[in-house]
Amino acid sequence: MAVLNLCFCSKIAPLPNPPKSLSLRQISSSQSQPINPSFPLPSYRTPQDAQTQSHLSSLCESISKASVLTLLSASLVFASNPALAFKGGGPYGSEVTRGQDLSGKDFSGKTLIKQDFKTSILRQANFKGAKLLGASFFDADLTGADLSEADLRGADFSLANVTKANLSNANLEGALATGNTSFRGSIISGADFTDVPLREDQREYLCKVADGVNPMTGNETKETLLCK
Template identity: 90%
Template structure:
């Protein structure tokens, strides 16, 4: 009886170790990333230059991904997570980013022209330095004081969808 229990215990341990080795060697098997972007993983990936323009990617998970120069022009990204992602030089113009999470994201030199960011999160060390924000709507977006001050210096235009002026949505003086 004890031999049988010992064999079962060894088999169980081997099964767990085998499974962990499979997941460790292929991170794509460890998680599916979330969101509707097919079965492709978009979380923690290098998606530099990828074209997502015009796509509907509601609640898509781009956490910790590298999205430099990615094209999201006109994409519907409601509730998408860009937590700790690198969006340097990304095109987010005309995108619907309501409720998106940009916490800790690098959004420098991005094009946010006419983007709707109503209710998006931009907490922590999120940076919009060098970004184009003409016509962007930042209604109810929590921003650090230094980021709000910087964005107010470059803010202009009116969002074509919401009709809100960028400076007003940033609460510029």
């Protein structure tokens, strides 16, 4: 924006100064010469023109300063929050974890409340005992991940692949599992699925392998799944 404003202002050329008085000989000489249509006729600057040019110059200077300040402010914002400088960066935590390949990464025991893991690859990642309240795993790949004893209350597993994951003794109260979320092959012994909206086919599958009691809530896994 600043460059555009400067270019615009640089094109405002000063208006031509009025010519000096012409002598009678020059006037008569010019009248005898044929007028060349391709030759631009001179324009004359009046006091009003000079005033207009002064106003335009002041306006351009103000716009340029404002644009520079705007760009400087934007630079300071990105510098103060590095996560915003990366595509897909999340607003929580100290690392950019959205849309990243974090296979095998160790997050065990960490506090990652509302952390953004959308569309990330988290195969065999270790989240054992982590606090992940409200974290987003939307469309993430959690194949083989260790989520045992993790606090996953209110976490979003919509469209996530949670196959062959370890969810033993995890607390998933109020978590989201809509769409094509799959828990096939996962260990869910002692997991709490209270108020988790599961597809009927997923619920039936989990009920076949459910057992144990969650140590944090005292709820039986089968009861939280509303198994018949």
